[in-house]
Amino acid sequence: MNNNQMCESDGKSRTGSGTGEYFITYPDQVLENVLENVLLFLKSRYDRNAVSLVCKSWYRAEAYTRSDLFIGNCYSVAPRRVTQRFTRVRSVTIKGKPRFADFSLLPQDWGAHFTPWVLTMASAYRALEKIHLKRMSVTDDDLAVVAHSFPNFKELVLVCCDGFGTSGLAVVVSECRCLRVLELIEDEVTDDEVDWISCFPSDGVTNLESLAFDCVESAINFESLEKLVARSPLLKKLRLNRHVSIPQLYRLLIRAPRLTHLGTGSFSPSEEQPQNDSSRESDYLSAFAACRSIVCLSGFREIAPEYLPAIVPICANLTSLNLSYANIDAEQLKPVIRLCHKLQVFWVLDSICDEGLQAVAETCKDLRELRVFPIDAAENAEGPVSEVGLLAIALGCRKLQSILYFCQQMTNAAVVAMSKNCPDLVVFRLCIIGRYRPDCLTGEPMDEGFGAIVKNCKKLTRLAVSGLLTDKAFCYIGQYGKLVKTLSVAFAGDSDMGLKYVLEGCTNLQKLEIRDSPFGDSALLSGLHHFYNMRFVWMSSCRVTREGCLNVARHLPRLVVEVFRRDEEEGGERGDFVDTLYMYRSLDGPRADAPRFVKIL
Amino acid sequence: MDQKKTTLDLFNNVDLATELRLGLPGTDNQPEIIKSSLSGNKRTSSEMGSSTCTDENESRFSPPTKEQVVGWPPVRSYRKNILQVKKTESEMGSGMYVKVSMDGAPYLRKLDLKMYQSYEELMKGLQVMFKCIIGLYFEREGYNGSQHVPTYEDKDGDWMLVGDVPWEMFISSCKRLRIMKSCEARGLGDC
Numbered sequence: 001m002n003n004n005q006m007c008e009s010d011g012k013s014r015t016g017s018g019t020g021e022y023f024i025t026y027p028d029q030v031l032e033n034v035l036e037n038v039l040l041f042l043k044s045r046y047d048r049n050a051v052s053l054v055c056k057s058w059y060r061a062e063a064y065t066r067s068d069l070f071i072g073n074c075y076s077v078a079p080r081r082v083t084q085r086f087t088r089v090r091s092v093t094i095k096g097k098p099r100f101a102d103f104s105l106l107p108q109d110w111g112a113h114f115t116p117w118v119l120t121m122a123s124a125y126r127a128l129e130k131i132h133l134k135r136m137s138v139t140d141d142d143l144a145v146v147a148h149s150f151p152n153f154k155e156l157v158l159v160c161c162d163g164f165g166t167s168g169l170a171v172v173v174s175e176c177r178c179l180r181v182l183e184l185i186e187d188e189v190t191d192d193e194v195d196w197i198s199c200f201p202s203d204g205v206t207n208l209e210s211l212a213f214d215c216v217e218s219a220i221n222f223e224s225l226e227k228l229v230a231r232s233p234l235l236k237k238l239r240l241n242r243h244v245s246i247p248q249l250y251r252l253l254i255r256a257p258r259l260t261h262l263g264t265g266s267f268s269p270s271e272e273q274p275q276n277d278s279s280r281e282s283d284y285l286s287a288f289a290a291c292r293s294i295v296c297l298s299g300f301r302e303i304a305p306e307y308l309p310a311i312v313p314i315c316a317n318l319t320s321l322n323l324s325y326a327n328i329d330a331e332q333l334k335p336v337i338r339l340c341h342k343l344q345v346f347w348v349l350d351s352i353c354d355e356g357l358q359a360v361a362e363t364c365k366d367l368r369e370l371r372v373f374p375i376d377a378a379e380n381a382e383g384p385v386s387e388v389g390l391l392a393i394a395l396g397c398r399k400l401q402s403i404l405y406f407c408q409q410m411t412n413a414a415v416v417a418m419s420k421n422c423p424d425l426v427v428f429r430l431c432i433i434g435r436y437r438p439d440c441l442t443g444e445p446m447d448e449g450f451g452a453i454v455k456n457c458k459k460l461t462r463l464a465v466s467g468l469l470t471d472k473a474f475c476y477i478g479q480y481g482k483l484v485k486t487l488s489v490a491f492a493g494d495s496d497m498g499l500k501y502v503l504e505g506c507t508n509l510q511k512l513e514i515r516d517s518p519f520g521d522s523a524l525l526s527g528l529h530h531f532y533n534m535r536f537v538w539m540s541s542c543r544v545t546r547e548g549c550l551n552v553a554r555h556l557p558r559l560v561v562e563v564f565r566r567d568e569e570e571g572g573e574r575g576d577f578v579d580t581l582y583m584y585r586s587l588d589g590p591r592a593d594a595p596r597f598v599k600i601l
Numbered sequence: 602m603d604q605k606k607t608t609l610d611l612f613n614n615v616d617l618a619t620e621l622r623l624g625l626p627g628t629d630n631q632p633e634i635i636k637s638s639l640s641g642n643k644r645t646s647s648e649m650g651s652s653t654c655t656d657e658n659e660s661r662f663s664p665p666t667k668e669q670v671v672g673w674p675p676v677r678s679y680r681k682n683i684l685q686v687k688k689t690e691s692e693m694g695s696g697m698y699v700k701v702s703m704d705g706a707p708y709l710r711k712l713d714l715k716m717y718q719s720y721e722e723l724m725k726g727l728q729v730m731f732k733c734i735i736g737l738y739f740e741r742e743g744y745n746g747s748q749h750v751p752t753y754e755d756k757d758g759d760w761m762l763v764g765d766v767p768w769e770m771f772i773s774s775c776k777r778l779r780i781m782k783s784c785e786a787r788g789l790g791d792c
Contacts, residue, residue, distance in 0.1 A: 103672030186679055215679070324680070377676050406674060433674045490673070515672075566671070 020127050020152040022088045032061050039065040064088055071095065072535050074136065075560065078588040079117045083124035091130035091155075092121065098538050098582060100513055101135060102160065105540055105580070107568045109595050114138045116593075122149035130155040130181075137161070140168030140192075147175035154207075155181035165190035166218055174199040180234075183212040191218035198224040208232040212239035214263045214299060219243040230255050236293075239263025242301035245270035246284065246310075253287040262291070264299030267307060267326075281310065289313035298322035298347075305332045315339035322347040324373050330356035338363050347371040350385040350406060357389035361396025369402040369427075379434050383408025387440070394418035402427035409440040410467060415449030419456040428453050429464035435491040438468040445469055451476035454484070461508075464488035474498035478505025486511040496523035503527035513538040521548025528555050532585050540566070540580040546573055546601075549581055553601040560586045561601040568597040697772065703731050703749075703780040714772050720764055727751060731780060738764040750781045 039061055042048055045068070052062040067090040071077065074096045083089075096112025114136045121128060128150045138161050146153065153176045166189060173179065173196060197220045200206060206228065213220070220243060229235060229252050236259060240249065244265030253259075284307070288294075294314050303326040318340050323333075324347040333348075333356045340346075343364040348356070350372050360367070370393060372385055385407050391414040393400065400422040410432050418425070430450075438445055446467035454460060454477050461483050465473065469492035477484065478501035485508055493499070499519035502509070503526050512534065520543035531537065531552070546563065553561040563572035565579040572578055590600040697714040710730055717723040724735050736747025743762055744750045751763040755774045763771070763778070 100672065102677045103675050104678060105672045186677065188679075373680065374674065374676065377674050377681055379670075379674075406676070431674055435670070435673070488675075490675070516670075 020150075022127055032057060035061045036065050043068065045070050067091060069093065073584050074112055074117065075591050076535075076584060076586050079120035081588060083120050087124070088127070089121075089125050090127055091132070092117075092125070092128065093132040093134075094136060095134045096136035098513065098536055099135075100515065100538055100540070105515065105566060107564065107566060107595075107597065110564075110598065111591065111593055111595070112136045113593060114142045118142045118145045118149075126150065127152055129153060129178075130157075132157040132159075133161055134159040135161065137163040138168075139163050140165060140171070143168035144171045147171045150176075152178055154178050157181065157183045157185070158187050159185045160187065162188040165192040166194040166196045166216070167192040170194045170196040170199040173197075174201065177201065178207060180207045181210040182208075183210055183237075183239075184215055185212060187215050189216045189218070193218070195221045195224065197221050197228060200224075200228050202227075204231070206232045207234060209234050210237035210261070211235065212237065212263065214239045214241050214265075214301070216241050222248055226251055226255065232256075235259065237261035237296075240265035240299060242266045246304075246307060247280065250280075250284055250287050253291060257290045258293055259291055260293050261296040262294050262299070264297070264301075266302040267300045268302045268304035269307075281307075284310040285313060292317070294318070296320040296345075300326040303328065308332060308336055311336060312339060316341060318343055320345040324349055324371065327351050327375060329353065330359065334359045340364055342366060344368040347373070349373050349375045350383070351375045353384040354386055354389035354392065357385060358392040358396075361392040364397060365399070367393075367397040367400055370397070370400065371404040372406055373404075374406040374433060377406075377433065381408065381433070383433070387411040387414035390414045391417055394421045398422060399424060401425060404429040404431075404464075406431045406433060408433050409437065410446065410449070411441045412439045412444065412446060412449035412452075413441070415446070416452040419449075419452040423457065424459060425453070425457040426459050427462040428457065428460060429462070429488070430466055431464065432467040435466075436468045445473070447473040447476065451480070454480040458483075460484060462486040465492055466490060467492075470494050471498040471501070474501040478502050481506050483508055485509065487513070489514040489517055491516045493517045493519060496520050499523035500526045503530060509533075510535045512536070514540070514542060516541040518543055521545055521551070524548050524552055528552065531556055531559055531583065534585070536582065536584040538580070538582050539578075541574075542577065542581075544578050544581055545576060546578055549578055549583075550601050552583070558585055558587070559583055560590050562594070562598050563601060564598045568595075570597050570599075572597075572599045699753075699775055699777050701727070701730070701778040701780070703733070704782045704785065706731070712778065714775065719768055720771075723763075724751070727778075727780065733780065735780070740765075744783065748783050750783050751778060752781055753778050 035058065039048075039051065042051065042065075048062055048066055052059045063085050064087065066086050067088060069082065069086060069089045069092045071082070071092070071094045074094050094114070094117060097106055097110065100106060101110070112135060114133060122145050126149075129152050131146065132155075138158065143164055146156070156172060156179070169189070173182065208228075220241065222244065225244075229238070235256055238252070238256065238259055239261070240252075240263050242265060244252075246267060246269055248270070249265055249267070288310055291314060295317055297311065297314070297318055297320070300323055305326075305328050308326075308328065312335070315336055316339055319342055321340060321343055327349060328351060330352050333352045337343075337356075337359050340363060344366055346360060346364065346367060346369070348371070357372070360370075372389070374381070375384070376382070385405075387407075387410050390405060390407070390410065393403075394414065394417045398421055401424050403418075403425070404427075407430075410430065415430065432446070439449075446465075446469055450463075450465050450469070450473050454463065460481065463477070463481065463484055463486070465488070471494045474493060474497070477487070481487075482505075484506050487502065487506065487509060496519055498517070499514070500523050502512070503523070509530065510533070519539065524539075524544055525548070527537070549561050549563055553559065561581070561583045563578050563581055565572055565574060572580070594600055698711045699714055700709050701712045702709045712726065712730065714723070717726060720738065727733075728735055733749045734747050735749050735751055736744050739745050752760050753763050753771070753775045754777045755761050756776065760779070766774075
């Protein structure tokens with residue numbers, strides 16, 4: 001039975017079929033009607049969840065009016081349960097694998113399949129317009145189902161997904177006539193050698209507003225792309241992959257001067273171009289100068305640094321600049337960053353060194369988010385950035401809200417300085433690449449630095465710790481980190497007490513990921529009162545035993561407790577301890593698609 | 602490191618004039634070399650195809666680390682790969698390694714073209730490495746007076762005779778080398 005066939009004679013509810021629209025008649029229920037009209041304006045899912053708890057009629061009204069669905073863990077609820085409760089959904093966001101999957105800590109075929117979701121939604125949500133997936137396994141068949149099932153389909157955003165290829169993309173772009181947004185962000189897209197860019201309908205103009213394919217490794221048909229851009233008058237966001245050279249970028253820019261977001265592709269000359277082609281430089285400068293609307297710039301996938309000055313004309317307008325694939329040094333950065341007064345988001349490689357960060361701190365007074373990635377991720381590498389750079393940022397960028405900082409050495413003093421100078425910090429993620437490294441000046445553990453962060457940054461909700469840390473650091477986190485929702489721990493702590501402090505103290509904790517830390521069964525038990533409030537708990541290479549996990553599973557029947565080994569050996573244990581523990585609440589019990597090596601207790 | 606030096610020294614001491622062989626390149630007379638290169642220098646052992654798990658993690662340009670930890674630091678493999686490729690490419694600027702195969706040999710070698718300034722030096726290096734005689738290059742007849750002919754694959758994927766183009770041009774277009782037996786090489790020099 002699906003919604004299309006439901007047609008009750010008392011006029012309670014009737015939903016339309018297959019035309020891409022929903023409609024309802026309410027002859028008698030004026031109050032519910034009023035409520036529904038009011039609820040249409042309620043967008044926040046937290047508020048909606050609260051509304052749905054008031055009483056049964058409010059629950060129903062809320063369910064009818066929820067158009068944006070957010071599923072934080074695809075295994076927390078079965079697709080059917082969702083489509084039966086919420087019948088008028090236009091936008092779906094689903095998140096799958098835990099974040100540590102990004103770092104090869106999750107075996108390949110673990111799960112997070114989109115298939116059961118798309119099949120269920122295909123019949124239930126005829127008016128679906130938007131799908132946003134993160135860390136899901138999506139197949140080409142799934143994409144075909146999307147293309148065929150939703151006549152009004154407008155937006156597809158895939159972040160950190162895999163399992164599909166260019167042939168799946170081809171089906172989507174050729175059949176989704178209303179497509180406005182296609183964003184592929186950090187996905188693994190197999191090269192099926194299909195020219196998907198040429199599959200956009202070639203008649204008339206497109207509705208495209210955003211096209212991002214910077215993660216697609218396969219080459220694209222540039223002539224088709226150029227024609228596509230030429231017939232997409234609404235295009236505002238364009239993110240190219242590394243197979244687009246500077247001269248090609250130039251040709252696209254002159255066709256799309258109204259872009260607001262640009263991913264530049266390789267940002268290096270093409271193979272055929274002579275090396276020092278200075279005659280074209282003024283062309284590139286004027287092309288960028290014509291793009292007065294660009295506020296967000298990324299790409300630079302294989303940058304030829306001598307071309308970087310071409311972006312100078314637009315620097316003053318930039319609010320977001322992503323140079324995290326550009327191997328440039330401080331001297332190459334300075335002429336550009338000195339002009340970026342409005343910059344709020346800056347992603348960069350540590351190749352710019354502390355000196356580069358100082359230049360950032362001097363100019364970017366409005367900086368909200370900074371990410372500094374390591375160009376050399378080895379533990380014994382030379383660290384181009386250090387506590388010096390962090391301190392410069394702390395002193396110069398008082399409005400900082402979010403920071404991700406990779407370095408080889410750090411001091412408590414610099415971290416404390418940031419905690420005091422950047423009171424708006426919401427996200428603090430410090431990764432000292434060398435494991436167990438103490439304060440490089442005092443030789444002490446990094447406890448005091450992270451302690452200051454949780455104590456002074458009153459708005460902090462996300463924290464990632466590193467370096468040499470004792471249980472004391474976790475005592476601070478438990479004591480002061482009352483708003484912390486996400487905590488990432490690696491190679492830290494002394495004993496079970498560390499984890500106990502966190503589970504007992506962090507009342508708002510939702511996502512906990514721990515690896516290679518000496519926390520065991522008794523620590524795990526201290527969180528029993530809280531696990532149902534959490535999205536998930538991940539513990540790998542810790543000291544939890546199978547017995548300990550079983551104990552938790554017995555106490556909490558609605559918790560799915562998964563145990564497995566990263567190398568997919570069955571049993572899940574490595575010696576005395578469990579290799580990986582991944583547990584999450586679920587309304588519909590253990591999942592049916594768990595692979596053999598995953599044991600659900 | 603010492604063992605690597607020993608290997609090279611032994612090659613240098615070989616008397617080329619009498620050493621025309623179709624045997625395995627760099628073997629036989631000195632079995633000690635193989636043993637020592639297998640057990641010693643990681644670089645050589647990876648070239649010989651015995652891959653230990655550490656070889657995959659170590660790029661040949663980074664000093665050996667104590668142990669590679671999976672998923673640490675938490676940088677997405679996508680990002681790591683791109684940077685690793687770029688790093689290798691920029692370091693490749695100071696070393697241009699191409700694969701070299703010799704007909705009849707069971708495995709290939711790698712050769713740094715940047716180590717040589719001219720065809721003469723390259724020929725000397727090839728002859729040392731493969732214990733063969735290549736002979737002299739003639740513009741019209743190709744390689745005369747030898748059982749082996751050096752060829753290379755260029756950017757377009759074509760197999761060309763080594764020596765026709767200026768050295769600099771050769772270096773920039775050579776993708777790999779192959780030492781053919783001269784009976785098979787007939788036809789390459791005729792233009």
